[in-house]
Amino acid sequence: MQLNIKMIAEMAGVSVSTVSKIMNNYSDVSEKTKQRVLEIIEQTGYSPSNSAKTLATKKSSLIGVIFAGELNVDFTHPFFVEVLNSFKKQMGVLGYDLIFFSNEKFLSSGDYFSRCLHFHVDGCVIISGQKMESAIRELDMSSIPCIGVDLELKGKKSGYVMSDNYQISSKVVEHFYLLGYRELGFIGSTADSDISNLREAGYIKAIEGFGLTVNEQWFVHGEDFFEPSGYEAMQRLIASGPLPKAVFAASDLLALGAIRALKEHGLRIPEDIALVGCDDIEACKYTTPTLTTIRQNKERLGVLAAHMLFDLINNQSEGGSFVVEPALVVRESCGSRKHP
Template sequence: MRLTIKDIAKMAGVSPGTVSKVMNNTGSIAPKTKEKITNIIEETGYRPSFSAKSLATRTSNLIGLIYAGEVSVEFNHPFFSQVINAFKSEIGMLGYDILVFSNSKLRNATSDYIEKCRHFQLDGCLIIAGEHLEESVYELDKSNIPCVGIDIPLTGPKSCYVMTDNQKVSSKIVEYLYLNSIKNVAFIGGPADSVISNIRKEGFITSMNQFGMTVHEKWLKYATYTEQTGYEAMKEILAETPYPDAVYAVSDMMALGAIKAAKERGLKIPQDIKIIGCDDIDACRYSDPPLATVKQDKDKMGRLAARMLDDLINDNNDLSPVLVDPELLVRESCLAGNGYMMDTDRRLGR
């Protein structure tokens, strides 16, 4: 017969809540009582189930990981996978495990995320933003279930979010180009309804205007964060002359596609045209030429998300959204001839 937390409590002559505090190393328990309960657990070989822990503490120590959106992020996404790894390490040290949700049956639902959270008695959720978010995500945000979003601005009563300062992503790029006398710049964004892409586009246009640089409508293109669509957008940009002096793509994958299209046109990079992306995925260092990019601090984002979610779970609701500073990494694909460097990464052989 499987022992329950109530059985252990009865053997020790204490309440189930006291047993739970000993198991989770929380609360103030008298040393003799703690030793007695620990000895009983060791002697009986008791292992708590999630339901037993929940009965005593009304928590499960489980976090839901939601890959949201009709076009959701893949598990091996080069940016989000690193954020998740950092989150997983930090949330694990805080005593939680992770339950991954599948959204394949939830896209037309209004409350299934909430129902699943309650079914598994989750303490909170981390939401990874894809494209075309389902209504159930917004319903979850409005609920009293603690949630932290990555690249999704959550505004609910128990919600908060972490994202890169995407305005700065664009302003750093435009400032670098301006300081090197590069003023004819094309832009390849994500889908027209992408929140993050639109913030970067707004930052690009604002910074271009700030420095008196002309924004050419014919050089504003949209793609879907893939190498192939970046390649196709770049072909459209190069369909007629004159060509821009530089191209800024809001993701590295699209920038890599742009490099391919430029090479097919017979252009040399960076001599004839300069290309810069965003995210600093590993492939940037090994492309030909190495891709200039804007680095997002993926480790910090994941760790912050874990700490913020733990605070929300423990009723610290006085949190504000966190915007993480980006870093411009100037590699060979966007090296300028005027000698001005800014937060550079010149170690091309590493």
């Protein structure tokens, strides 16, 4: 028979919540009760992390990985996969393993915190999605150290890393401007996406900073950051009337969808319309034309997230944030052009 926390509680003659508190090193349990429960745990060999010592010291060397949001990214997203690979390698160097949480059950029950307690993770990395569930905010405000990737966390034991989204947009507009493009469009994700909103706000600010006109008709949005949304958004832009001369897509996958739509209508890139993406995923090098984009330093984001989480776990910091500088990568979809 496989033991569970309820059985341990019954053996010790205490409540399940008392066992949970002891497992998580809460101070409001008497030493006598604590020792009795820990002895039973040791005698029975019960432990979600396979060690009574781990339960007592609140150290499991496990890091929870959560893909947040009702519209969450996953292992199919090339940008976050590269960040996560970098994070995984650095956490391994620091002595930690990763455990991946499914978010499906929490969309209804809404309790990541209890799940983290059950597996006794030392901390969590939370990968940004869209339509964020309330359980993410509850976890952020809990006692469990958390680091967000492209997700601003505000808890006392939390921090986050992301690229400078305003600088991303500024670099795009500057590139367009220097190449002579003045009629500028944008493809973003939904209003639920903080990252898309930041890039759009930065784009508008940069356009206005150059004294250009913002045409809202040329600002379209998809359901997410993936290729089908970029395709549908560009189809709507084409159907709306005269096209802008250049478009910034808030992700490379959106840009790839836009390229597909433009080709279906016989439009040339960049001769008829120039295009810039964001992320610099591997596929950018192999599209036709190759995609000009903004490179986010994915390795640095992952390494920073790992070190920040390590410091939070070991009480060496009180959270905070790191913003990583992006870089423009010029390819065929928006390269050189003579100024008019």
